[in-house]
Structure formats: structure tokens, C-alpha cells
Amino acid sequence: xxxxxxxxxxxxxxxxxxxxxxxxxxxxxxxxxxxxxxxxxxxxxxxxxxxxxxxxxxxxxxxxxxxxxxxxxxxxxxxxxxxxxxxxxxxxxxxxxxxxxxxxxxxxxxxxxxxxxxxxxxxxxxxxxxxxxxxxxxxxxxxxxxxxxxxxxxxxxxxxxxxxxxxxxxxxxxxxxxxxxxxxxxxxxxxxxxxxxxxxxxxxxxxxxxxxxxxxxxxxxxxxxxxxxxxxxxxxxxxxxxxxxxxxxxxxxxxxxxxxxxxxxxxxxxxxxxxxxxxxxxxxxxxxxxxxxxxxxxxxxxxxxxxxxxxxxxxxxxxxxxxxxxxxxxxxxxxxxxxxxxxxxxxxxxxxxxxxxxxxxxxxxxxxxxxxxxxxxxxxxxxxxxxx
Amino acid sequence: xxxxxxxxxxxxxxxxxxxxxxxxxxxxxxxxxxxxxxxxxxxxxxxxxxxxxxxxxxxxxxxxxxxxxxxxxxxxxxxxxxxxxxxxxxxxxxxxxxxxxxxxxxxxxxxxxxxxxxxxxxxxxxxxxxxxxxxxxxxxxxxxxxxxxxxxxxxxxxxxxxxxxxxxxxxxxxxxxxxxxxxxxxxxxxxxxxxxxxxxxxxxxxxxxxxxxxxxxxxxxxxxxxxxxxxxxxxxxxxxxxxxxxxxxxxxxxxxxxxxxxxxxxxxxxxxxxxxxxxxxxxxxxxxxxxxxxxxxxxxxxxxxxxxxxxxxxxxxxxxxxxxxxxxxxxxxxxxxxxxxxxxxxxxxxxxxxxxxxxxxxxxxxxxxxxxxxxxxxxxxxxxxxxx
Ligand SMILES: Cc1ncc(COP(=O)(O)O)c(C=O)c1O
Ligand SMILES: Cc1ncc(COP(=O)(O)O)c(C=O)c1O
Numbered sequence: 001x002x003x004x005x006x007x008x009x010x011x012x013x014x015x016x017x018x019x020x021x022x023x024x025x026x027x028x029x030x031x032x033x034x035x036x037x038x039x040x041x042x043x044x045x046x047x048x049x050x051x052x053x054x055x056x057x058x059x060x061x062x063x064x065x066x067x068x069x070x071x072x073x074x075x076x077x078x079x080x081x082x083x084x085x086x087x088x089x090x091x092x093x094x095x096x097x098x099x100x101x102x103x104x105x106x107x108x109x110x111x112x113x114x115x116x117x118x119x120x121x122x123x124x125x126x127x128x129x130x131x132x133x134x135x136x137x138x139x140x141x142x143x144x145x146x147x148x149x150x151x152x153x154x155x156x157x158x159x160x161x162x163x164x165x166x167x168x169x170x171x172x173x174x175x176x177x178x179x180x181x182x183x184x185x186x187x188x189x190x191x192x193x194x195x196x197x198x199x200x201x202x203x204x205x206x207x208x209x210x211x212x213x214x215x216x217x218x219x220x221x222x223x224x225x226x227x228x229x230x231x232x233x234x235x236x237x238x239x240x241x242x243x244x245x246x247x248x249x250x251x252x253x254x255x256x257x258x259x260x261x262x263x264x265x266x267x268x269x270x271x272x273x274x275x276x277x278x279x280x281x282x283x284x285x286x287x288x289x290x291x292x293x294x295x296x297x298x299x300x301x302x303x304x305x306x307x308x309x310x311x312x313x314x315x316x317x318x319x320x321x322x323x324x325x326x327x328x329x330x331x332x333x334x335x336x337x338x339x340x341x342x343x344x345x346x347x348x349x350x351x352x353x354x355x356x357x358x359x360x361x362x363x364x365x366x367x368x369x370x371x372x373x374x375x376x377x378x379x380x381x382x383x384x385x386x387x388x
Numbered sequence: 389x390x391x392x393x394x395x396x397x398x399x400x401x402x403x404x405x406x407x408x409x410x411x412x413x414x415x416x417x418x419x420x421x422x423x424x425x426x427x428x429x430x431x432x433x434x435x436x437x438x439x440x441x442x443x444x445x446x447x448x449x450x451x452x453x454x455x456x457x458x459x460x461x462x463x464x465x466x467x468x469x470x471x472x473x474x475x476x477x478x479x480x481x482x483x484x485x486x487x488x489x490x491x492x493x494x495x496x497x498x499x500x501x502x503x504x505x506x507x508x509x510x511x512x513x514x515x516x517x518x519x520x521x522x523x524x525x526x527x528x529x530x531x532x533x534x535x536x537x538x539x540x541x542x543x544x545x546x547x548x549x550x551x552x553x554x555x556x557x558x559x560x561x562x563x564x565x566x567x568x569x570x571x572x573x574x575x576x577x578x579x580x581x582x583x584x585x586x587x588x589x590x591x592x593x594x595x596x597x598x599x600x601x602x603x604x605x606x607x608x609x610x611x612x613x614x615x616x617x618x619x620x621x622x623x624x625x626x627x628x629x630x631x632x633x634x635x636x637x638x639x640x641x642x643x644x645x646x647x648x649x650x651x652x653x654x655x656x657x658x659x660x661x662x663x664x665x666x667x668x669x670x671x672x673x674x675x676x677x678x679x680x681x682x683x684x685x686x687x688x689x690x691x692x693x694x695x696x697x698x699x700x701x702x703x704x705x706x707x708x709x710x711x712x713x714x715x716x717x718x719x720x721x722x723x724x725x726x727x728x729x730x731x732x733x734x735x736x737x738x739x740x741x742x743x744x745x746x747x748x749x750x751x752x753x754x755x756x757x758x759x760x761x762x763x764x765x766x767x768x769x770x771x772x773x774x775x776x
Pocket of ligand 1: 231
């Protein structure tokens with residue numbers, strides 16, 4: 001019995017290891033400040049919880065159509081129109097089990113063995129595994145603070161080869177919280193399109209941008225593949241619901257893959273998610289977005305105070321990507337000591353690619369202000385004691 | 389932009405087409421008897437609904453660990469011990485978004501490009517797409533009523549080649565509702581193991597067998613990969629929760645794939661599913677199993693009366709696989725006319741493979757007795773009018 005190459009080579013998330021070590025410390029009675037995992041502490045808005053409970057009243061909950069409940073696809077279509085001013089017919093929206101499944105379907109539908117897919121290093125780790133799982137080759141382009149750790153059109157043009165079929169972008173990005181400048185995003189998409197390549201743009205953090213409304217790539221590239229999620233802005237990480245906006249020629253292929261891989265996304269969760277798009281719920285979510293902005297300011301000030309530089313100030317999501325090379329510790333060591341000594345859980349850059357893997361750590365500021373202040377103070381003492 | 393080969397070649401479920409056409413007829417004001425989709429009409433047991441509502445009380449619902457909530461993995465381990473007398477450590481159980489995701493992960497973890505996977509024709513269509521999606525080659529062996537449309541060890545031995553890496557079996561099977569004789573299953577697994585091949589055994593319908601408890605393959609092959617689901621026995625199709633039992637060497641690889649592909653299964657649904665394993669809920673489910681047995685008898689008698697032979701009497705699940713070749717109609721035509729003329733929705737054999745694709749249709753008897761009687765009577769009139 002041989003384990004497949006893809007499974008043998010698949011990488012674990014070090015974020016989870018550190019979260020596990022944090023849980024172990026807590027089990028020993030320590031209080032750990034957990035800033036390693038990308039989950040808002042808000043939870044789903046009240047109306048979503050209520051709608052979720054209502055859906056469990058005994059009504060039939062069969063498989064939904066493979067691309068989702070028509071009402072939810074329509075609600076998303078309306079949301080794109082109302083908030084972003086773009087026309088996305090409901091028929092082009094696929095409801096999926098998280099943006100995760102949307103990215104899986106997008107990759108499966110566009111990647112043949114040997115195809116090359118361009119993405120940024122650092123970036124969200126799952127995309128690399130997905131591309132490789134379907135036989136593609138990842139072309140991870142090293143980025144720096146100069147481009148906000150994002151691709152730019154020049155880089156993409158230089159890297160584009162005969163076998164390149166897609167470029168994958170996340171904006172705002174995980175682990176950096178930085179968006180790609182909109183004209184640069186447009187230029188990359190235009191370039192990829194002119195070469196006959198797919199543009200897979202992960203906008204899971206779009207609604208958690210400083211700009212509100214932020215610009216969706218669909219404004220300039222209506223045929224981009226866009227992924228979104230109820231996880232972050234709507235506070236529904238554990239519910240597993242997301243979506244993909246598809247260009248017309250992908251709707252049928254993705255529908256066929258979705259039915260064979262998944263049958264459908266969760267019916268009661270889709271019903272609950274319908275409550276996301278009321279004015280009340282959107283107001284709750286906007287308040288949370290502003291709260292995350294305040295937390296970011298708190299964290300940036302605190303990090304400056306204790307001498308931990310954030311090379312690029314984020315403009316969305318809930319991450320800061322810290323350069324720890326000035327501390328004399330490698331990123332991994334830094335995370336280990338921050339956890340063991342200061343009881344603060346962070347994520348080493350290694351999860352996001354080699355370019356910044358040994359120098360940077362990710363801090364998720366989706367925790368309460370109290371926890372953030374405590375974490376900063378602990379990190380400050382830890383650094384002072386190292387210096388002193 | 390090129391759609392991937394896997395997506396272009398992926399097949400649709402004709403079951404869904406017929407379900408859609410049935411919905412269209414209903415929208416026109418007709419009453420359609422829907423026997424095309426494999427979903428019990430019972431829904432989740434009351435205690436599961438209540439636990440699901442409780443989980444939505446505002447408590448945190450973060451991503452769960454990639455292989456699921458420890459409590460649920462333990463509850464399943466206990467269930468295997470109590471009902472089936474097999475020891476399956478909780479650490480070897482992966483909670484997934486339906487058996488669908490379990491099958492996807494199992495295939496991804498065991499199939500490299502060029503590997504051959506043996507399965508039966510007819511069988512559950514998704515497995516073929518999964519194998520092909522990960523670069524494998526499907527070796528679909530034609531089966532007949534003589535082996536209850538299941539593989540036997542001789543067939544598998546003859547088909548086993550240098551590149552064969554797995555055999556996939558579903559018992560009881562979709563579309564036939566037939567189980568593989570247990571000694572034959574043991575013999576196939578023994579053969580595959582002796583050749584260094586994986587045994588992927590889909591037991592999603594195991595608890596809906598006439599025998600109670602039915603025999604799980606784990607009794608004779610503790611290192612088989614077994615998939616299961618909350619969809620059928622527990623009436624939770626639309627909730628999307630299932631599991632895989634993994635041999636020790638696959639736990640780490642599947643965990644790494646699961647985190648990259650899915651992050652986790654639904655947190656509130658996993659909490660709700662904990663209520664599946666109480667004596668009350670199991671008693672509800674056993675009553676339903678017996679009710680499905682009564683429905684099967686009703687359907688078999690009715691089909692005999694109207695002259696539609698069921699070549700192999702099922703012993704589980706909720707399907708009968710009908711040979712319609714005596715009617716003078718091909719299976720596709722039969723389904724079209726049954727729907728258009730008699731307003732009964734069935735599924736043509738084509739979904740399940742070419743061997744029986746043009747001669748057989750699947751009837752799902754997971755509908756109420758009233759609907760089943762009505763459906764049989766309509767089919768009877770339809771056939772009588774054709775003869776007359
Ligand atoms: C950039 C990015 N994309 C996709 C996802 C997947 O999220 P989900 O599957 O919960 O929608 C995440 C989760 O952290 C992410 O950071
Ligand atoms: C044989 C078989 N396996 C797996 C599945 C997938 O079920 P689920 O993903 O709902 O658990 C089905 C659904 O009909 C099935 O018939």
C-alpha cells in the first residue's frame with residue numbers, strides 16, 4: 001500500500017501545531033494569549049444564529065442543488081450589486097463548503113497536469129497544495145515589502161511561460177493583511193487574460209478592508225474567478241460556507257465537479273446565511289470591521305513600542321506580518337520562545353513560503369483588545385529580558 | 389483559458405436532471421411521485437435537531453481540528469465497539485463533510501497518476517470522477533445479477549494488474565441495494581491486501597441493512613479504508629457530515645490533505661451529530677430502518693404485480709434496480725416516459741455505468757408508503773396502456 005505522492009508531500013500548518021501547543025499549555029493551567037489562528041472572536045451575527053435555529057425546526061433538509069440554494073445565490077448577486085456595483089448573475093455564483101472548497105473546485109476545474117500556476121510567496125498555504133494535488137506546478141514568486149508582499153504585473157509577465165495557465169492572488173492577503181493596489185491588480189488580470197490565463201482572485205477578506213466598499217476585481221475583470229466566504233466578515237468560520245463567482249464557461253464544469261465531489265453544501269447553513277444580507281446584520285458586520293481597525297492600530301502601536309517592526313502596514317484582514325530578524329531569533333525560534341516563555345501563540349512565516357519563512361511571524365489580531373494588550377505586554381517583557 | 393480535462397469530462401448525474409424535470413412539472417401544477425433521489429424522507433432525529441439548535445446559542449464555533457471534534461471521533465469509536473464489536477481508536481477516525489469528502493480524501497491519499505482502481509459497474513458514479521480527478525484510471529468491471537451486481541474475488545484477481553493500487557466497494561450498494569456476501573468481501577480484501585492494494589469500502593448504507601448489526605469489513609480487515617455518513621441512517625443528507633476510518637499509516641497524510649482542502653467539517657453540525665449516539669436516537673433510527681424494510685416489501689410486491697422485474701432482491705439501503713428491458717423501452721426512454729406520462733421520477737441506469745445503463749432504472753423507496761403506492765399504481769397504468 002503506497003500513500004500517494006500528493007499526500008506524502010502535503011505540508012502541515014504550523015499554525016495548528018502552535019495552536020495545539022497553546023492548548024496543551026492551557027491544559028496545564030497557563031493562560032495563553034492566542035494570536036495564531038485567523039478567526040474573529042465575534043461569532044455569527046445574532047440574526048444568523050436565529051435563522052440557523054429556525055432551519056432546524058423539523059422542516060425537510062435535503063441536499064441542495066450542487067451550486068447551492070437559488071435564494072442564497074440571488075442574495076449574493078444582490079450583495080455584489082448593492083455593495084460593489086457589479087452585475088453578477090446568480091447563475092454564475094457557486095455556494096461551497098467554505099472558500100476552501102471554492103478554491104479546490106476552481107483549481108480542479110482549471111489545472112491539468114503540468115500546468116504552471118503563478119502565486120506570491122508569502123501567501124495562503126492551501127493554494128500550493130491544491131495546485132499540486134491536481135498535477136499542477138506552483139510557481140511561487142518571492143515578494144518583498146516593496147510590493148506589499150503582493151505580485152505586480154512586471155513579475156507576473158517575467159514569470160509567465162508557455163505552460164502557465166493561471167495566476168492566483170489573495171487581496172487582502174493572508175499572512176500580510178495587505179491588498180494589491182487596484183490598478184496593479186487590473187494590470188495583472190489584463191496581462192493574464194491576454195495570455196489566455198485564468199485569474200483566481202481570493203477575496204475572502206475583501207469586506208474586511210479599510211476601504212468600504214473595497215474594490216472587487218470583478219469591477220475590472222468580470223471573468224475572473226473570485227472566491228469569497230462567510231467565515232471572516234460574517235464571523236462563521238466553523239460553519240463552513242463560502243462561494244465562487246465563475247466566468248460563464250466554468251459554471252457547467254464546476255457544477256459537475258461539485259456534484260461529484262461534494263453533492264452540495266450544507267442546507268441549514270445556507271438557510272442561516274440568508275440572514276447575512278439584511279441591513280441589521282450588515283450593520284453588525286460593519287461595526288466589527290471598524291473594531292478590527294481599532295485593534296490593528298492598537299497592535300501596530302504596541303509592536304512599535306516594543307521594537308517589533310511591521311514592514312508593511314496592513315489595510316485589511318486581521319493579520320500583521322512582523323519581521324523578527326532584528327531580535328536575533330529565527331522566526332521559528334521566536335514563535336517557540338514567545339509561546340514557551342511569554343505564553344503568546346503566533347504563527348511562524350514558514351507556513352506561507354520560504355521567502356519570509358525564517359524572518360517573519362504572523363500575528364492575528366482577531367482577539368479582544370484585552371487579550372491583544374496582554375499579548376503585547378508579554379512580548380515586550382520577553383524582548384526586554386532577552387536584551388537585558 | 390482552458391477548462392481542465394477532468395472538468396470537461398466530468399459527468400453530470402442524470403438523477404439530478406430527472407429531479408429537475410420533476411420540479412418543473414410540479415411548478416406547472418402536477419403532482420410528481422419522486423423516486424429519483426436517494427434521500428430518506430424522515431429528516432434528522434429530534435434529539436439531533438435539538439442539539440443543533442443548542443449549538444447555535446452564541447457559543448464560539450471556531451474551525452474544529454481538521455479530523456474533527458475529539459468527542460465525535462470518540463462517539464464513533466464507541467459506536468463501532470458497541471454495535472459492531474470492533475476496536476477502532478478515535479485517532480483513526482476522520483470526520484468529513486459527508487462521505488463525499490471522505491471518499492475524496494481517501495482517493496487523493498491513495499491514488500497517484502497512472503494508478504488503476506478497480507470498482508464494479510454498476511456503482512456509485514462519484515467514485516469514477518474522483519479517481520480520474522487525481523490522475524487514476526478506473527477499471528470498472530461489469531457485474532451481473534449472478535454476483536448481486538457486486539465484485540467477487542475471482543473477478544478482482546483477474547483484473548488485478550501491475551498498476552492496480554486499490555479496489556473500491558460499496559456494500560450495500562447504490563444503485564442496487566445489494567450487499568456483497570461477507571466471505572466474498574473478506575476474500576477480495578485478503579486478495580487486495582496480499583497484492584499491496586488499498587481496500588476502500590463505502591459502508592454508508594451499512595446500518596440500513598436487513599441484518600442488524602450488519603457486518604462491517606473492519607471485522608475481517610482492520611486496515612481497510614471505510615467511509616460512513618450521517619446522511620442516510622441518521623437522516624441528515626443536507627447537513628453534510630460523514631467520516632472515514634483510516635489505517636494508521638493514512639491518518640497523518642489524510643489529516644494534512646484535510647486541512648489544506650477543507651480546514652475542517654462544520655462545527656455546529658458535529659456538535660449536533662453527538663446526539664446521534666444516544667439510545668433514544670438509535671431507537672428512532674432502528675424504527676426507520678424497519679420502516680424502510682416494509683417499504684421495500686411494498687415496492688417489490690407492487691413491481692412484481694405490474695410486471696417490472698427486480699433481478700436481485702436488495703438487502704439494504706433504499707433502492708431497487710429494475711430491469712426494464714422487457715417493456716420494449718430503453719432505460720432512458722423509460723425514465724422519460726415514466727416522468728412525462730405517469731409523473732413518476734426515476735433514475736436511468738446510465739448514471740451507474742454502461743453495463744446496465746440502457747436496461748435498468750433505479751427506484752429509491754425512501755418516500756412514504758402513500759407516495760410509493762401512488763407511484764406503483766401510476767407505473768402500472770402506464771405499462772398497461774403501452775401494452776393495451
Ligand atoms: C486567504 C484565505 N483564503 C481562504 C481561506 C479559507 O477559508 P474558509 O474555507 O473558511 O472560507 C482562508 C482561511 O483562513 C484564507 O486565509
Ligand atoms: C454509495 C454512496 N456513497 C457515498 C454517498 C455520499 O453521501 P454523503 O456525502 O451525503 O455522505 C452516497 C450518496 O448518495 C452514496 O450513495
